[in-house]
Amino acid sequence: MRYDIITAGAEDFAAAIPDLALVLAACVANGAAVGFLPPLDLDSAAAFWHGQEGAVRTGEKHILLAVTEAGRLIGTVTLALAPQVNGTHRAEIAKMLVHPDARRQGVAASLLKRAEEVARSKGRRLLVLDTREGDDAERLYARLGWQSCGTIPDYALNGDGTSHTTHVMYRQLPPPPTGLTIEPAQPDTPDAIPLINALSADLAARFGSDGRGGLAGWDAVADRSLFALARLDGVAVGCGAVRPFDGEVAEIKRMYAVPGSAGVGASILAFLEAGARHLGYRRLLLETRWANERAVAFYRRHGYRITANYGPYANRPESACLSKIL
Numbered sequence: 001m002r003y004d005i006i007t008a009g010a011e012d013f014a015a016a017i018p019d020l021a022l023v024l025a026a027c028v029a030n031g032a033a034v035g036f037l038p039p040l041d042l043d044s045a046a047a048f049w050h051g052q053e054g055a056v057r058t059g060e061k062h063i064l065l066a067v068t069e070a071g072r073l074i075g076t077v078t079l080a081l082a083p084q085v086n087g088t089h090r091a092e093i094a095k096m097l098v099h100p101d102a103r104r105q106g107v108a109a110s111l112l113k114r115a116e117e118v119a120r121s122k123g124r125r126l127l128v129l130d131t132r133e134g135d136d137a138e139r140l141y142a143r144l145g146w147q148s149c150g151t152i153p154d155y156a157l158n159g160d161g162t163s164h165t166t167h168v169m170y171r172q173l174p175p176p177p178t179g180l181t182i183e184p185a186q187p188d189t190p191d192a193i194p195l196i197n198a199l200s201a202d203l204a205a206r207f208g209s210d211g212r213g214g215l216a217g218w219d220a221v222a223d224r225s226l227f228a229l230a231r232l233d234g235v236a237v238g239c240g241a242v243r244p245f246d247g248e249v250a251e252i253k254r255m256y257a258v259p260g261s262a263g264v265g266a267s268i269l270a271f272l273e274a275g276a277r278h279l280g281y282r283r284l285l286l287e288t289r290w291a292n293e294r295a296v297a298f299y300r301r302h303g304y305r306i307t308a309n310y311g312p313y314a315n316r317p318e319s320a321c322l323s324k325i326l
């Protein structure tokens, strides 16, 4: 079974609520201990997810979706960033759900791995959760490196009026690549130029167009734009830019991470999104090629949604346009 894991932006999330309700209701009917008692009807399940919309919009919660090629939602997990000022390094894993007929194929493990990547990109290094003692989930977490800090008896109720013990677990994420810095820079900074050239050569070789126009006229819009340069131990390894498109909408341009530099692209994207928010933008747009499957998957993983081809790409069927509400 092939499936994608998507970080749901606000729009994706709202559209997915009926499917999320189906998965939640199916898991509860199947005996899951995830905050509800059976029977859970679809309206109540949908109401729960509607209640999450505000936190998804503000970025306090990141909800990941596992979606098959045929578009069926088969699993989800929620990463809730701790809102406390002394908890900005911490997040909680919740509503880890895989539809009963899609289990034991690694879906939960993939969702959790992606949740860890999102957590790290948001500066979180400690994850916590609780799970019913003896459930499949407890084994899953242990296998993925979670530590147990013990149990709490009589923690939650079962459908038959008895109660169960919960297992409290945590996971300290390995530190991000040391020496990775991402800073605003000018696109003509000497160590940015070879990166931009490498990106252009790569795009030209693979898709016949080098995208060099992406930074044209930069000086005229520099005060509403941001160019980010990533350096690993002082060596430039990636870049990306945000520039104005229309009103509160900005466009991402020239995203590049040198091959083999795991995690650099995600870090640049997070930096650009924070910078765009700071500049007053509310939405980001970008164009890539459908043939650039890795790029399309990368942006979808980070909450970008396919949108109608805009501006210069309107009549270009080879162009894939994506957008994200900030």
Ligand SMILES: CC(C)(COP(=O)(O)OP(=O)(O)OC[C@H]1O[C@@H](n2cnc3c(N)ncnc32)[C@H](O)[C@@H]1OP(=O)(O)O)[C@@H](O)C(=O)NCCC(=O)NCCS
Pocket (backbone or CB within 6 Å): 027, 032, 033, 034, 095, 096, 097, 098, 099, 102, 103, 104, 105, 106, 107, 108, 109, 110, 129, 130, 131, 132, 135, 136, 137, 139, 140, 143
């Ligand atoms: C817990 C839960 C999320 C696991 O989902 P899942 O997608 O089945 O999880 P995975 O496939 O990653 O792992 C489950 C098992 O399948 C095995 N597996 C993974 N890929 C496999 C494959 N291709 N072939 C055979 N087995 C496979 C794993 O090794 C694991 O085995 P183990 O439990 O014996 O160690 C799911 O059972 C669920 O939704 N439960 C109800 C909700 C719940 O309790 N959530 C947790 C709240 S804290």
